[in-house]
Amino acid sequence: MTYNVHSCIDVEKRNSLDRICNLIKKERPSIIGLNEVESFSPRVGFVNQPKRLAAARNMVYSYGPAIKFGPIGFFGNAILSRYPIYESKNFRLSSKREQRCCLRTRLRIPEGYITVFITHLGLNRQERFEQISELERLVAQEKNPVILMGDFNCGMDQLRPLYRMLSDAGSIFGSQPTFSLTNPKDRIDYILFSAEFECRDLIVAESDSSDHLPVIADLHIANV
Template identity: 30%
Template sequence: MARRAARDGSRVRRERGPRSARVGQPRRQYGLAILSRYPILSWTHVALPVPGSLEPRGYLAVEVEVEVELELEADARGVPLTFATTHFTESDSGARARQAEHLVGLLRGVRTPTILTGDLNARPDSPEVKTLTESLVDAWLDGGTSDGFSYSASRPARRIDYVLASREFDVVRAQVVKSGASDHLPVVADLVLSAAERAD
């Protein structure tokens, strides 16, 4: 929270961050979104468990069909995969642990190769991240070349943003990209579906 002086000398309270609004304007709505160049075949949104009055958190997943090349260059076919994103609670590690466990349960029901991205608000050695990496590969560990710090954008000092993938993917590389679009820096990963999955 920050305070600033109004023109008449009174103090006006103002929030910072993604929910900020100009004084006198309604608060912005926000949530999760996935943009895809591939047609979205289906989508799912699930609310994650949050205690008490903490802001809502969710999991959004889409199924898309991507075109992959087969051994013969002229051959290509569509392969379904699931792309998902989430944003875990910031201030409560116990809530994040419950969210991670809930998410693992949701992912058990997914039958396609899966990529999960998100701001997990937790470092790589935290229990909540370890819960997810028991079944998913952390792309940064396989393909990153620096510390992977993505927060804050102005002074990156923590790795809390992730690209995780099911074991059907090979990680080619992962990188943090400079950008002023958010208070976090984007994490980008190049993933390749394994040859066995492409041939099935």
């Protein structure tokens, strides 16, 4: 699952943390990539959102802060996993405006090790070109099977460099819009994967917990 949770605040400005926990319990994803998740920031009452969301399904998590909020608070990306996380590194992407990052984790699934990235790209098109080039280099360095997901803030046309190495689950099962909640017309949230994976299904789940909709792919791996 990839989901921009909008700080666990819905479009009516209500706290949606419990609703997102219930969504995780209902959909039962094994790996989750989250954008705009906060930790100990005053805006969300100093709650550790990644920890709370991971606890909804007894998952482990890794957090990749992008922006500091308040004395001890952060805003960024997270990966939640039912599988052990053996390694985690947060990469700062070239950012002219709001700082953007990409969180890389190495997970041990029953078939072996895989690498999972979660990222949230900028709003400026030229900025995204640079960030996508950086993602391309990160993916090219990987020896493990790769999943790259997140809010890319763009259409498929700008992701062509990544399509040379990765497949797009959404393009296989139809380009369902993921943004915005009140008038969904843009697909900007993606799950991309390397050739070792087979995607058997994809849904854009119903949820009113954010300004984005969550995307869930059914990925299977043959050999690692």
